[in-house]
Amino acid sequence: xxxxxxxxxxxxxxxxxxxxxxxxxxxxxxxxxxxxxxxxxxxxxxxxxxxxxxxxxxxxxxxxxxxxxxxxxxxxxx
Numbered sequence: 001x002x003x004x005x006x007x008x009x010x011x012x013x014x015x016x017x018x019x020x021x022x023x024x025x026x027x028x029x030x031x032x033x034x035x036x037x038x039x040x041x042x043x044x045x046x047x048x049x050x051x052x053x054x055x056x057x058x059x060x061x062x063x064x065x066x067x068x069x070x071x072x073x074x075x076x077x078x
Contacts (some may be wrong), residue, residue, distance in 0.1 A: 001013050001014065001015055001016060002014055002016075002023060002070070002074055004063075004066075004067055004070050005059065005063060005066075005067070007055075007059050008052070008055045008059070009024065009028050009029070009052075009061070010026050010027070010052060010055065010056050010057065011027045011028070012024050012025070012026055012056075012060075012063075012067070013025050013027070014070075014071065014074060014075075018071075020077065021036055021037075021038065022036070022037040022038060022068060022071050023035060023036045023037055023043065023072075024037060024060060024067055026048065026056045028048060028052055030046020030047045030048050030049055030052065031045070031046045031048045032044075032045075032046050032047065032048065032064050033045040033046065033048045033053060033056060035057060035060050037060065037064060037067050037068050037071065038064075038068075040057050040060045040061045040064070042056075042057065048074060
C-alpha cells in the first residue's frame with residue numbers, strides 16, 4: 001500500500017491491486033473514503049467527518065497531477 005501523501009492527519013494511498021478508474025483511498029482516525037482522481041468526486045465515505053472530507057477533496061484537486069503520476073508509475077511496474 002504505497003502512501004502518496006500525508007496531510008492534515010489524512011493518509012492518501014493506493015492498495016496494491018487497484019482497478020480503474022484512477023482513485024485514491026483516504027484514511028484518518030475517524031474512517032476512510034475513496035476519491036476519484038480525475039474529478040475529485042467522493043465515491044465512498046465511511047466515517048470521515050465533512051470538514052476533513054472537504055480537506056481531502058481539496059488536496060486531491062491540488063495534487064491531482066502528482067497523484068495520477070504516482071498511480072501510473074506504481075501500476076505500470078506490475
